[in-house]
Amino acid sequence: MQEAPTHQSRDGNPGIRRLFDLAVLQPSEQRRRFLHESCGGDESLELNVLALLKAVDKDQPLEIEVEDHRIGTVIQSQGGGWELQEWLGKGGSGNVYRAAWTDGTNITEPRHAAIKILNKRASTPERVLGFHHEVEMIRRINHPGVVKVLDASFDHPGSKDLEIWIALELVHNAFWITEVMFDPCDQIPFWSNPTNEPSRTPMGLLLSACDIMGEIHKSGIVHRDLKPGNLLVDKFGEVHVIDFGIAKLTGFIHEATTNIGLRGKDEMAMGTPAYMAPEQVDASLGPISPRTDVHALGVIAYRMLSGRPPFEVGDNLLAAAQAIRHVPPADLRIFVPEIPDSVVAVIERSLEKLPERRPADAASFAAEMRRAIEMRDVVPPRRKMLLGRVAVAIFLGVIVFWSWIASSRPSINPLAIIVPDDLSTIQAAIDAVANGGVIRVRPGTYKETIDFGPGKNRHFVLTSTKGASVTTIDGSDKERSVVFVGNGFDDRTRIQGFTVIGGNTGNRSPDGFLVGGGIYLRLNSASVVDCRFIENRATFGGNMYAKNYSGSIHNCIFSGGRANAEGGNAFLFRGGSIISESRFYGGFTTGDGGGVKVASGCHSLVSCTITKNTSDRGGGIFYLEFDGEPSELKVIDSLVSANTAFDGGGILTRPSGEGPTIHRTRIRGNTPNEIVGPVSKRSLHADGYCRRDLDADGFVGAFELHLLMQHWGDADSLLEADFDGDGRIDVRDLAILLAQWGPCSK
Numbered sequence: 001m002q003e004a005p006t007h008q009s010r011d012g013n014p015g016i017r018r019l020f021d022l023a024v025l026q027p028s029e030q031r032r033r034f035l036h037e038s039c040g041g042d043e044s045l046e047l048n049v050l051a052l053l054k055a056v057d058k059d060q061p062l063e064i065e066v067e068d069h070r071i072g073t074v075i076q077s078q079g080g081g082w083e084l085q086e087w088l089g090k091g092g093s094g095n096v097y098r099a100a101w102t103d104g105t106n107i108t109e110p111r112h113a114a115i116k117i118l119n120k121r122a123s124t125p126e127r128v129l130g131f132h133h134e135v136e137m138i139r140r141i142n143h144p145g146v147v148k149v150l151d152a153s154f155d156h157p158g159s160k161d162l163e164i165w166i167a168l169e170l171v172h173n174a175f176w177i178t179e180v181m182f183d184p185c186d187q188i189p190f191w192s193n194p195t196n197e198p199s200r201t202p203m204g205l206l207l208s209a210c211d212i213m214g215e216i217h218k219s220g221i222v223h224r225d226l227k228p229g230n231l232l233v234d235k236f237g238e239v240h241v242i243d244f245g246i247a248k249l250t251g252f253i254h255e256a257t258t259n260i261g262l263r264g265k266d267e268m269a270m271g272t273p274a275y276m277a278p279e280q281v282d283a284s285l286g287p288i289s290p291r292t293d294v295h296a297l298g299v300i301a302y303r304m305l306s307g308r309p310p311f312e313v314g315d316n317l318l319a320a321a322q323a324i325r326h327v328p329p330a331d332l333r334i335f336v337p338e339i340p341d342s343v344v345a346v347i348e349r350s351l352e353k354l355p356e357r358r359p360a361d362a363a364s365f366a367a368e369m370r371r372a373i374e375m376r377d378v379v380p381p382r383r384k385m386l387l388g389r390v391a392v393a394i395f396l397g398v399i400v401f402w403s404w405i406a407s408s409r410p411s412i413n414p415l416a417i418i419v420p421d422d423l424s425t426i427q428a429a430i431d432a433v434a435n436g437g438v439i440r441v442r443p444g445t446y447k448e449t450i451d452f453g454p455g456k457n458r459h460f461v462l463t464s465t466k467g468a469s470v471t472t473i474d475g476s477d478k479e480r481s482v483v484f485v486g487n488g489f490d491d492r493t494r495i496q497g498f499t500v501i502g503g504n505t506g507n508r509s510p511d512g513f514l515v516g517g518g519i520y521l522r523l524n525s526a527s528v529v530d531c532r533f534i535e536n537r538a539t540f541g542g543n544m545y546a547k548n549y550s551g552s553i554h555n556c557i558f559s560g561g562r563a564n565a566e567g568g569n570a571f572l573f574r575g576g577s578i579i580s581e582s583r584f585y586g587g588f589t590t591g592d593g594g595g596v597k598v599a600s601g602c603h604s605l606v607s608c609t610i611t612k613n614t615s616d617r618g619g620g621i622f623y624l625e626f627d628g629e630p631s632e633l634k635v636i637d638s639l640v641s642a643n644t645a646f647d648g649g650g651i652l653t654r655p656s657g658e659g660p661t662i663h664r665t666r667i668r669g670n671t672p673n674e675i676v677g678p679v680s681k682r683s684l685h686a687d688g689y690c691r692r693d694l695d696a697d698g699f700v701g702a703f704e705l706h707l708l709m710q711h712w713g714d715a716d717s718l719l720e721a722d723f724d725g726d727g728r729i730d731v732r733d734l735a736i737l738l739a740q741w742g743p744c745s746k
Helices: 014-023 026-038 043-061 125-139 204-216 290-305 317-326 339-352 361-374 388-408 426-432 704-708 731-739
Strands: 075-076 082-090 094-100 112-118 149-152 165-169 231-233 239-241 416-421 439-440 444-447 461-464 471-472 483-485 493-498 500-503 519-522 527-529 531-532 537-540 545-547 553-556 557-559 562-566 570-573 578-579 583-585 596-601 602-606 609-611 614-617 620-623 631-636 639-641 643-646 651-653 661-663 664-666
Touching: 014 026, 026 043, 043 731, 075 165, 112 125, 125 149, 125 165, 204 239, 204 290, 204 361, 239 596, 239 643, 290 339, 290 361, 339 361, 339 444, 426 461, 570 602, 596 602, 620 631, 704 731
Parallel strands: 416 439, 439 461, 444 471, 461 493, 471 500, 483 519, 493 527, 500 531, 519 545, 527 553, 531 557, 537 562, 545 570, 553 578, 557 583, 570 596, 578 602, 583 609, 596 620, 602 631, 609 639, 614 643, 620 651, 631 661, 639 664
Antiparallel strands: 075 082, 082 094, 094 112, 112 165, 149 165, 231 239
16 A cells, blocks of 8 residues: 655644545555545545545546746766756647756756656556557667657656656657748759759658658557657758557568458557558558558648648547548649659559558558659559449539539639648638638647738637647747737637747837737737647837737636736736636736736726735725826726735726726735725625636636645745635635535526
8 A cells, every 4th residue: 555645734744735646546446545545534534635636526627728837856876867948738538748958957958858748636547558669669660750758757666756748759840741941042943852952842851751761660559649740851951750658569560461450449540530541440451550540641742832631620539430431532632733653643542542552651652652753654543444435424514514604703712711721720721711811720730920910801720739738829039919810800719729839929019010029909809729839029018019909818818928018917908808717827027017008998807816926006906097088997806915015006097087996806915015906896805706716617626726735835826726815825724615516606
């Protein structure tokens, strides 16, 4: 049995967070016994932890979305450790960080790695085995194009740290193979393969990837999840293959010599749908083999040459399986008329539905492609004759007729676009999407700035497929707002599920374009939902500048914004916005409004948290009437706390008439004072404010529990969870939370 934890809380009890972390790893039928022995007779503590476990079991998963709370910690290894420096992403079983090796001394040339850490709460024996399996797979391959395992927890079996992790070679400044930009001045056909400079064209990069995969196949390994995100290109144009998490050892060197299957029934449909081979969704077609990876390389080749997938595959695996199994690829020459027929023939062969009709492995695929490039138009593509001559003639006649009809109509833009599957950049998708369409963006970091352009008579939705924690728009090195939404977009236009970073708009006036480091909203009423604006910088409105904006912002985070003049995190100028369930945290400006500056207009902050912002005046909120214009600010069901300024630490108002309306809002802990200036006579500080409803959904439940547990003992980072106001988050706050479990009664 596990040893009882020794860490003590401020109240003398074993640390409830430590108990919870240990108990949640126990089999459900053994948890009560474990807690009874670990709590030392403290019945209240035991019942509280059991309540937490019950809530977690009911509302899984309760994982923090962005695992940045570990930055600066060290993963111990032999002779030193890996210091976590940056959160890079999240997979199905854990998180990935950029890390640097440290041995406690000053190192002039630190070693860097990408650290994959298995989530402790997801560390089932199967997932631990999967991590071990990935290490073994990579170490079987000795090729510079395959990221190496630098270190792993499995290399230190005597370590007291039970954490499972792998330190992998880090590919610096990498791009997906489909995202590499080429010099338009190069007069080299993009399908060609220059002998002396193989990385100067998409085909050159593809063949480099094929050569690496050829060596992997010789090692007896099938990757099974080849896709652009697992083929990285560094700044020197070298390709690197990553992520062998579901790779398989074939047990043979050349597939043609045997017919050993690789997959059991429990391994069906492992991979990424858009790049899966038919045999990955239909076992009757045969075993997984190197030909499976060849199919994925064919999809990648098709996408690199045409900019679109060979057939549409959605995220729903059941629907995708039908397309993968039965839908033939569109003729590549429709999109790339100048491509040689010989090249088309090889790509078509790689996309055959029956595995035996594809090249045997990646090396064979590369050899066929090189011959095709040399032959150009000598070999015609092999196509199946599914129709008789009469049927073909009728079919062609119909095509000609409808082509003539279509030529008299304006071109129709697509209603649905997937980035980067259909178009490689978000901006390209915005420019192409039809009125009323949807752009769905897959996880990744998109290094671009985006401009919605004029919105008159046009609206669309821009949304991520997996949320802001894994989908980032990075505007680094470009002196403009990362996201600009201009005139005319109404509330049917929505931006949802992105993290926006890297904005730095320089020193322009509010009337110039370069304000609002993260997002600039001007003369529109578009909606912004579930987004994060992190550490962007501007002269006015570090993370957001909104001018004559009358839309809604819901469940967004504005953190670490910096404004050289005013509005550290956000600046609202005129307009009439509603901002709900959002957080303004850690903003800074040398002027007015560290969290939010509001200048005229009619704005509402509902169920918002405004904490730890700093400015000259109005640390949390600065509010004024501009040139006597109509102005109203409502702050409802919100928290304004721990903000700092020389004057008006919490809220400072400078209107000529009434101040803001403050209703059911808690204002405390601000320096040097809570409110300076007039407050509306209509302001109400009514009882019944549901302080434990941290997400303002009318219900105290698992989300509140999750936030409280994440900040246990650290009230400074989450003051709104310090329910009893004693400066710390502990068992008393837990008891208050559990006492109000369920619907709020306002």
